[in-house]
Structure formats: structure tokens, C-alpha cells
Amino acid sequence: MIDNLKNVLLFAAEGPLMVPPQELAEQISTAVSTAAGPSAATNFGYLVAAVLFIMGIKGMTHPRTAVRGNLLGALGMLIAVLVVLGGEQVNWWLAILGMLAGSAGGVWLANKIQMTQMPQLVALFNGFGGIASVLVAGAEVLRESAPDSDVSVAGFAAGLTGLIGSVTFTGSLIAAGKLHELPQFKKSWSFSGQQWVSTALLVVSLILCWEMTDGSGGEYFLLVMVAFALGVLLVSPIGGADMPVVIALLNSYSGLAAAAAGFVIDNNVLIIAGSLVGASGLILTNIMCKAMNRSLANVLFAKFEASGPAADADEVYAGKIKKTSADEVAMMLDGVQRVVIVPGYGLAVAQAQHVVRELADLLEASGVTVEYAIHPVAGRMPGHMNVLLAEADVPYDQLKEMDEINPTFSQCDMAIVIGANDVVNPVANTDPTSPIAGMPILNVSEARTVVVIKRSLSPGFAGIPNPLFAADNCLMLFGDGKQALVELVAAFKEN
Amino acid sequence: MDYITAITIFVLAIFIGFEVITKVPSTLHTPLMSGSNAISGITLVGALLAGSGFWGGLFGFLAIVFATLNVVGGFLVTHRMLAMFKKK
Numbered sequence: 001m002i003d004n005l006k007n008v009l010l011f012a013a014e015g016p017l018m019v020p021p022q023e024l025a026e027q028i029s030t031a032v033s034t035a036a037g038p039s040a041a042t043n044f045g046y047l048v049a050a051v052l053f054i055m056g057i058k059g060m061t062h063p064r065t066a067v068r069g070n071l072l073g074a075l076g077m078l079i080a081v082l083v084v085l086g087g088e089q090v091n092w093w094l095a096i097l098g099m100l101a102g103s104a105g106g107v108w109l110a111n112k113i114q115m116t117q118m119p120q121l122v123a124l125f126n127g128f129g130g131i132a133s134v135l136v137a138g139a140e141v142l143r144e145s146a147p148d149s150d151v152s153v154a155g156f157a158a159g160l161t162g163l164i165g166s167v168t169f170t171g172s173l174i175a176a177g178k179l180h181e182l183p184q185f186k187k188s189w190s191f192s193g194q195q196w197v198s199t200a201l202l203v204v205s206l207i208l209c210w211e212m213t214d215g216s217g218g219e220y221f222l223l224v225m226v227a228f229a230l231g232v233l234l235v236s237p238i239g240g241a242d243m244p245v246v247i248a249l250l251n252s253y254s255g256l257a258a259a260a261a262g263f264v265i266d267n268n269v270l271i272i273a274g275s276l277v278g279a280s281g282l283i284l285t286n287i288m289c290k291a292m293n294r295s296l297a298n299v300l301f302a303k304f305e306a307s308g309p310a311a312d313a314d315e316v317y318a319g320k321i322k323k324t325s326a327d328e329v330a331m332m333l334d335g336v337q338r339v340v341i342v343p344g345y346g347l348a349v350a351q352a353q354h355v356v357r358e359l360a361d362l363l364e365a366s367g368v369t370v371e372y373a374i375h376p377v378a379g380r381m382p383g384h385m386n387v388l389l390a391e392a393d394v395p396y397d398q399l400k401e402m403d404e405i406n407p408t409f410s411q412c413d414m415a416i417v418i419g420a421n422d423v424v425n426p427v428a429n430t431d432p433t434s435p436i437a438g439m440p441i442l443n444v445s446e447a448r449t450v451v452v453i454k455r456s457l458s459p460g461f462a463g464i465p466n467p468l469f470a471a472d473n474c475l476m477l478f479g480d481g482k483q484a485l486v487e488l489v490a491a492f493k494e495n
Numbered sequence: 496m497d498y499i500t501a502i503t504i505f506v507l508a509i510f511i512g513f514e515v516i517t518k519v520p521s522t523l524h525t526p527l528m529s530g531s532n533a534i535s536g537i538t539l540v541g542a543l544l545a546g547s548g549f550w551g552g553l554f555g556f557l558a559i560v561f562a563t564l565n566v567v568g569g570f571l572v573t574h575r576m577l578a579m580f581k582k583k
Contacts, residue, residue: 046540053534054511060527061518063580070530070577074570077537084543094556095543102563109564110571118576122529125569128561129535135558136538139545142554153498251528251535258538263501265541271501272508273537279512280531284524376521383524387576395583401521 038088038267045083046269052076053273057280063396080269115391116348119381123176123247126254130168133257134224137161137264141217151215157263159209162220163227165257170231172250178235179243179380190237195301201230234300241461244381245288245299252281284382291376291402293428293439313465317457320470324477326484329451330491336413338369340405342442343389345379346419346454350481353392356418359489360394371398373405373415373442375423406443415447419481421460426468436462450474453484526576533569536562 038046053076059069081099084090113121137158178185208223238246255277262270289296333339341356360370372394378385386399409415417424420442428439444450445468452469456478459465468474477484519527539562546555 049537050508053537054515056534057512057515057519057527057531060523060530061515061520063520063523063577063582066523066526066580067574067577070526070570070573073530073534077534077539077566077570080537080540081543084540088544090543091546091552091555094546094552095559098542098556098559099563102560102565103567105560106564106567106569107571110568110575113572115576118525118529118572121568121572122525122532125529125532125565126535128565129532129538132536132542132558132562132565133538135554135561136541136545139551139554139558142551143547248528251532254532255535258535258541259505261538261541263498263505265544266501267541267544268501268504270537270541271505273534275505275508276512276515277531277535279509280516280527283513283516284528287521287524374521379525381525382528383521383526386522387525387579390576390579390581393579393581396522396580397582399522 042083042087043268045079045087046267049076049080049083049269050272052079053276057276115388116351117180118387119243119247119379119384120176120179122381123172123179123250126247126250127169127172127176129254130165130172130250130257132165133161133254133261134165134169136261137165138220138224140264141220152213154264155212155215155217156209157260158217158220159212159223161257161260161264162224163205163209164253164260166224166227167231167234168250168253168257170228171235171246172231172254174232174235175238175243175246175250178240188237189232194233194237198230198233201226201233205230238300239461240380241377242292242299244377244379244384245285245292245296247381248281248284248288249296250281252278252285255279255281287376288382291440293436313457313459316465316467317470321457322475324451324475326477326487326491329475329477329488330495332414332449333363333368333492334366334495336363336368338371338412339363340371340373340409340412340415340444340447342373342375342415342417342420342424342444343378343385344375344418344420344423345385347481348379348385348388348419350419352418352482352485353388353394355482355485355489357389357392357394359485359492360398362489362492371400371405373402373444374399375402375420375442378420378423402440402442409443409446412447414449414451415444417444417450417452417454418485419453421454421466422462422464424468425460425462425464425466427464427466434462434464436464444468445471445473448473451477453477453479453481455480522580523577526573529569529576530573533566533573536564536566536569538562539566 052072056069056073059065141158205223205226208219211219235246255274259271259274259278262274363370374385422436424442424444426445427434428436428441450473469476542555542558542562546552
């Protein structure tokens with residue numbers, strides 16, 4: 001056992017980049033299978049499940065292998081459940097009834113949901129995972145004879161499970177409600193001094209976690225209540241545009257809650273699967289923060305300041321806006337070689353993905369190269385825009401990430417911006433005092449011509465005017481996104 | 496199980512997570528989230544093992560329902576999404 005662990009540590013010490021994940025997984029598995037706890041056969045089954053989870057996530061590294069990866073993950077879960085049912089003391093009636101009810105709900109939700117609603121569904125599922133971990137730790141706290149010798153660590157782990165899981169639960173429900181635009185969330189729930197109340201609640205819950213180390217568990221349910229309130233207070237002041245960060249963070253929490261529950265009940269597969277998800281959520285959180293050029297603390301605790309004096313729309317736009325029409329754009333499209341489409345969330349709201357693809361098909365049929373430039377925060381959750389376009393049968397090899405497409409805008413004949421604003425605002429690069437200063441943007445202005453399809457000159461979420469609209473090579477096609485595209489397609493067909 | 500072993504497993508699994516997940520392209524970040532979310536439903540294993548007495552049983556039962564929702568719904572909706580990703 002000790003030797004095995006030593007090997008694992010030696011492997012890890014070589015640095016994460018040098019160790020292929022599979023090899024690391026094998027090393028871990030050796031350590032796992034020799035650890036004490038449940039029976040050897042059960043632990044071996046858990047090991048198989050854990051390896052399948054890792055291979056499953058590995059499959060997600062390419063669209064070609066992703067379907068299989070997801071199925072491997074599901075297979076891992078099935079094996080883990082069968083191992084428990086086959087090898088451990090289980091209350092069969094509760095297990096079967098509970099799993100039937102959960103499956104029915106899961107199938108219903110998964111089939112009913114529209115792709116635009118994916119962020120709130122993921123938020124909801126995060127919440128369910130969180131509360132499940134809270135309940136598992138709660139049941140363990142209630143167990144009269146503690147199964148483990150080391151009461152203090154188990155108690156502390158139970159406390160952490162209660163804290164993280166409960167914050168995940170209420171935080172996710174609030175996030176889902178906001179994303180679903182429920183009327184209850186129309187008005188901001190925030191009040192002055194909210195951060196201080198949140199901080200106080202966090203301190204109280206950490207003290208309660210510490211109190212749990214005596215192993216009596218009496219504080220657990222008080223802790224859960226405090227953490228429920230904390231989850232509500234943390235998420236309720238955060239605005240819609242910051243939701244990608246919040247969902248990614250809650251995703252991470254739901255994993256960490258499962259891992260903490262693994263410590264409570266001495267279960268390796270919970271620890272491994274939970275920490276994988278925890279890492280995944282943290283990486284996505286980090287990517288989203290970078291894409292907005294804001295720190296996590298800033299997203300969570302600071303109000304996004306709509307800039308004051310610098311933003312004078314009239315001054316930026318006066319006399320420089322060039323209006324265009326669908327016919328004119330269609331004529332210009334005759335004879336271009338490369339077109340880049342820049343979709344924003346407005347496109348999805350207008351349900352215009354299918355018309356966009358129709359336009360792209362027509363262009364391609366006449367020999368034009370068409371690509372899509374996807375900003376990391378283009379949707380309401382990481383990667384959301386890609387899913388929305390995939391739903392409209394846009395092939396994934398046409399979807400380009402920001403870093404990949406930015407150097408190529410200068411070789412682009414026309415960039416068509418639909419329902420995006422702040423992510424193409426050059427002010428981010430030029431004005432260090434602007435609220436979006438330093439945010440990475442899509443450099444559409446380097447294209448020969450930019451066509452912006454937009455209802456009006458109204459500002460985006462950042463509340464600032466966009467000098468791109470006044471640029472020499474920029475044409476404004478005013479109107480509803482979908483309607484404008486339908487007209488454009490019709491005009492292009494006539495030519 | 497001693498806790499040093501458990502913490503070792505935890506730390507190394509996080510390393511694996513970082514290694515594997517940083518290679519996932521942003522195109523697949525939404526399915527990655529919903530898929531990994533389904534994996535975090537592993538707490539179902541704990542839920543199945545939980546429960547003695549009335550309250551323990553009730554908590555265990557509710558945990559089974561929520562965790563299964565998470566697992567089944569998560570994997571299904573991920574599959575639905577991934578099936579839409581096609582090459583030209």
C-alpha cells in the first residue's frame with residue numbers, strides 16, 4: 001500500500017504535463033484498489049467506473065469521439081450502481097422506487113428542454129447533485145453508530161458537504177430561475193450591505209463546520225440552513241450576462257460536494273468522480289473570467305459599473321452611421337471569397353440560427369468560404385453558441401474559436417455581425433478607462449466590410465456606444481435579426 | 496480507509512481532471528458541463544448506501560431521486576446535444 005502510494009506521488013512529482021493521463025489513472029487505480037474500505041470486489045468495480053469516467057471525459061476532447069465518451073461515462077455510472085446493488089446492503093424498495101422516479105423526471109426534462117434553455121437545465125441539475133450530496137451526508141450524520149474511527153475528519157467532511165452542497169442547491173435554483181427569466185427575478189433582489197451579510201454567513205458556516213469535528217453532528221442541520229441562505233445571497237445579485245461564470249462555478253461546487261461526501265462515507269469513486277467535475281468546473285470558470293477580463297471576485301461581488309462620462313453615443317455616432325439594405329448587402333455578397341459570421345446571443349433569442357445556415361449554404365454553393373467566429377461568452381453558458389449552431393446543422397468544422405479566427409479577419413471580405421455588440425467593441429482595446437477595457441474581442445473591423453444586423457444603435461450589456469458602428473468599413477442593416485436575414489436570403493437568391 | 500490515502504486520491508484525481516479537461520475545445524464546453532454534471536451524480540452511490548431509521552431512510556430516498564435525476568437527465572441531454580455535432 002505504502003509503496004503504491006509512493007509510486008503515485010513520484011509520478012505526480014514529475015509534473016502534470018509530462019504524465020499522460022492514462023498512466024496517471026493506472027497509478028491511481030493501483031492505489032485505489034489496495035485501499036481499505038468496502039470489499040475488494042466492490043472497490044474494483046468502483047475503479048472500473050472511475051477509469052470509464054476519465055476515458056469518457058477524454059472522449060470529449062473531439063466532436064468525433066464525444067458521443068462515445070459520453071456513453072462511456074454513462075456505462076461507468078451503470079457499473080458503479082450495479083456494484084453497489086450487487087455487493088452491499090441496500091434497501092431495495094427505496095432504491096428501486098427512487099431510481100424509477102428520478103429516471104422518469106430525468107428523461108422527461110432531457111427530452112423536453114430546448115437548446116436555448118440548456119443553461120437553466122444544467123443549473124437545475126447542478127442543484128439536484130448538490131442537494132443529493134447534502135442528503136447523503138445528512139443521512140450519515142444521523143446514523144447512530146459511526147462506521148469510522150476517525151470521527152473528527154468525517155465530521156468536518158460532512159460539514160463541508162453540507163456547506164458546499166447547500167450553497168450549490170439554492171444558488172443553482174436562483175441561477176436557473178434567473179436564466180429562465182421567471183417574473184420573480186425581474187426585480188433585483190440585492191440590498192445594500194449584502195456582501196457583509198454573505199461574509200458573515202460564510203464565517204458562521206465555517207465555524208459550524210469546525211464544530212462538526214467533535215463528531216456529534218448536532219450542528220449539521222443548522223449549517224445546512226445557513227448555507228441555503230448563503231447560496232441565495234451569493235447568486236441573487238449577479239446579472240444575466242455573468243451567468244456563464246456562475247453556472248461554471250456551481251458545476252465545480254456540485255463536483256466538490258460529491259467528493260466531500262466521498263470523504264464522509266469512505267468511498268473512492270465519489271472522491272475521484274467528484275474531483276474530476278470540480279476541476280472541470282474550475283477550468284471553465286477561469287476561461288469565462290478571462291473572456292470577460294474580470295476576476296472571479298469581481299464577477300461575484302462587484303457591481304458591473306455602467307460607465308458614466310466617457311460614453312456619449314451622439315458624439316461617437318453623429319453623421320458617421322451608414323445604413324444599408326438587404327438588397328445592397330446581397331449585391332456585395334456577389335463576388336466575395338470569404339465571409340465570417342459573428343453570432344451573438346441576440347441571434348439565438350431571435351431563433352435565427354436556421355436562416356443563418358440557409359444563407360451560409362447559399363454562399364457556399366456559389367463558392368464562398370463561410371466560417372463562424374465564436375466569442376467565449378457568446379451564449380449564456382460556456383460553449384452555448386456552438387450547440388445552438390450545431391442544432392441548426394452548422395458543421396462543427398466551420399465554428400472557429402476567437403484565438404483561431406482573429407488573425408484571419410484581414411483576409412476576410414465581409415464580416416456579418418448578428419446580435420452581438422460588446423464582444424466586437426474595439427473600445428476594449430483602445431480605451432483603458434472603458435468598463436470593458438482589456439476584454440478580448442473579435443477584431444471584425446479588420447475585415448474589408450463589416451455588416452452589423454441590429455435593431456437600433458442601443459448599447460449592449462456594458463452600456464457603452466460601439467465605435468465599430470461608425471467605422472468607415474461598417475454598414476448597419478437595421479431590423480429584427482431573423483427578418484433581416486430572411487430578406488437577405490431572398491435578395492441573394494434573386495441575384 | 497485512512498484519510499491520507501483519500502486525500503491523495505482526491506489531489507491526484509484533480510490533476511487528471513485538469514490534464515484531460517484543458518484539452519476539451521470550447522466548441523464542446525456545454526456538453527462537457529452537462530456530461531461532467533451527470534458524473535457528479537455519482538453521489539447516487541452514496542445515496543444507495545445511506546439510510547437507517549426513518550430520517551436516514553427518507554434522506555437516502557430523496558437523495559436517490561435527486562441524484563438519479565441528475566445522472567439520467569444529464570447523460571441523456573448530453574447525448575442529445577452531441578448527436579447534433581456533425582462534420583461537413
